[in-house]
Amino acid sequence: MPELPEVETIVRRLRPSLPGQRIRKAEARLPRLLLGMEARRLEKVLRGKTVNAVRRRGKYIALELDESILVVHLGMSGQLTFSPPDAQEDPAFFRTVTGLQKPLGVHPVDPHTHFLLHFESGARLLFRDPRTFGKIFFIADAKAFDRHPRLGLLGPEPLELEAEAFIASFPGWNSLRPVKALLLDQSFLAGIGNIYADEALHLSGLHPSTPIRDLAAEQKVEVLRAVRAVLEQGIRNSGTTFSDYRQPDGTLGLNFDFLRVYGRGGSPCRGCGTRLEKSVVAGRGTVHCPLCQPRPPLTGGKAGGRRSIAKPGRGGGAET
DNA sequence: AATTCGCCCTGTCGGC
DNA sequence: TGCCGACAGGGCGAAT
Numbered sequence: 644m645p646e647l648p649e650v651e652t653i654v655r656r657l658r659p660s661l662p663g664q665r666i667r668k669a670e671a672r673l674p675r676l677l678l679g680m681e682a683r684r685l686e687k688v689l690r691g692k693t694v695n696a697v698r699r700r701g702k703y704i705a706l707e708l709d710e711s712i713l714v715v716h717l718g719m720s721g722q723l724t725f726s727p728p729d730a731q732e733d734p735a736f737f738r739t740v741t742g743l744q745k746p747l748g749v750h751p752v753d754p755h756t757h758f759l760l761h762f763e764s765g766a767r768l769l770f771r772d773p774r775t776f777g778k779i780f781f782i783a784d785a786k787a788f789d790r791h792p793r794l795g796l797l798g799p800e801p802l803e804l805e806a807e808a809f810i811a812s813f814p815g816w817n818s819l820r821p822v823k824a825l826l827l828d829q830s831f832l833a834g835i836g837n838i839y840a841d842e843a844l845h846l847s848g849l850h851p852s853t854p855i856r857d858l859a860a861e862q863k864v865e866v867l868r869a870v871r872a873v874l875e876q877g878i879r880n881s882g883t884t885f886s887d888y889r890q891p892d893g894t895l896g897l898n899f900d901f902l903r904v905y906g907r908g909g910s911p912c913r914g915c916g917t918r919l920e921k922s923v924v925a926g927r928g929t930v931h932c933p934l935c936q937p938r939p940p941l942t943g944g945k946a947g948g949r950r951s952i953a954k955p956g957r958g959g960g961a962e963t
Numbered sequence: 964a965a966t967t968c969g970c971c972c973t974g975t976c977g978g979c
Numbered sequence: 980t981g982c983c984g985a986c987a988g989g990g991c992g993a994a995t
Contacts, residue, residue, distance in 0.1 A: 644988065675971095702989080719988055720973085755973095774972050776989060793990090820966070829990080837988065886974080886987090926967075927988070 645717040647834030648877025656891040664762040673757035678780035701833030718776025720887040728765030797833040823851035824925035842873040851924040904930040
């Protein structure tokens with residue numbers, strides 16, 4: 644699932660080649676991926692526009708055009724790849740065999756390729772999305788970007804905020820929602836998905852079900868620091884390839900082997916060797932270490948059934 | 964009003 | 980061996 648580090652990697656890799664490219668033709672092959680505009684109309688509007696810059700907001704990719712912006716969300720399985728003018732098609736482009744082979748050319752335009760930008764240079768930008776959870780939309784007035792319904796409610800960028808001020812300004816600390824739900828909430832912080840939420844919680848030693856209101860002041864700081872750390876690591880490793888994610892040249896992200904918990908349910912914790920537990924929190928598959936991330940003492944409400952395994956290690960702040 | 968749930972969609976995987 | 984149900988999940992609208 645492309646999250647902030649994957650999207651950031653894609654944006655960074657597109658930057659050397661996309662700006663300056665003029666659109667000769669746009670192809671919208673799957674109309675239901677488009678928001679707010681018919682396929683033919685979008686194709687017409689994009690023709691002749693030049694890409695001036697590429698940037699990211701949360702998990703959204705923004706192609707800044709002349710006075711407008713084309714926005715792409717990769718959903719679950721979206722891939723955005725750039726084909727140089729002289730590239731040869733490589734039928735194995737998207738296949739992951741060993742993870743070691745680097746695709747040499749351009750992926751073929753297959754039935755999952757739903758959106759294409761053909762540039763006057765002969766280069767192409769291809770959007771491929773097998774599960775079709777992605778979204779593409781056009782913002783006519785670039786200045787309205789931050790007011791778009793999909794973008795206006797996004798929280799701050801986790802890598803750019805000042806922790807103390809952000810914590811002081813966030814109004815939702817008294818909620819009973821699990822902290823994992825908070826991390827997944829794009830109006831809290833923009834760009835975190837299921838992978839990096841689990842990673843950050845493990846790094847900060849928090850049980851994913853910990854009610855937000857039980858977080859001690861230092862735990863709030865710590866979880867923000869952990870979020871930043873796992874996102875930065877993801878970016879350093881060019882993103883996490885679980886199945887579909889690719890960099891714009893088709894190569895895999897390298898962060899998979901560095902994951903602490905995500906996708907490792909049943910395997911030993913890298914920190915203590917305890918068997919990692921798989922569960923469902925906030926409606927999402929969740930993996931955590933029962934020793935490194937002890938369930939906090941129940942403050943009330945639901946019957947937990949399962950007793951907490953280890954002592955909370957630090958104060959814990961059971962009372963409020 | 965704040966949360967949770969159901970749904971969209973298709974490739975992959977485990978079980979029988 | 981082959982089929983098929985379960986599963987994965989970002990984000991939105993419906994339901995509670």
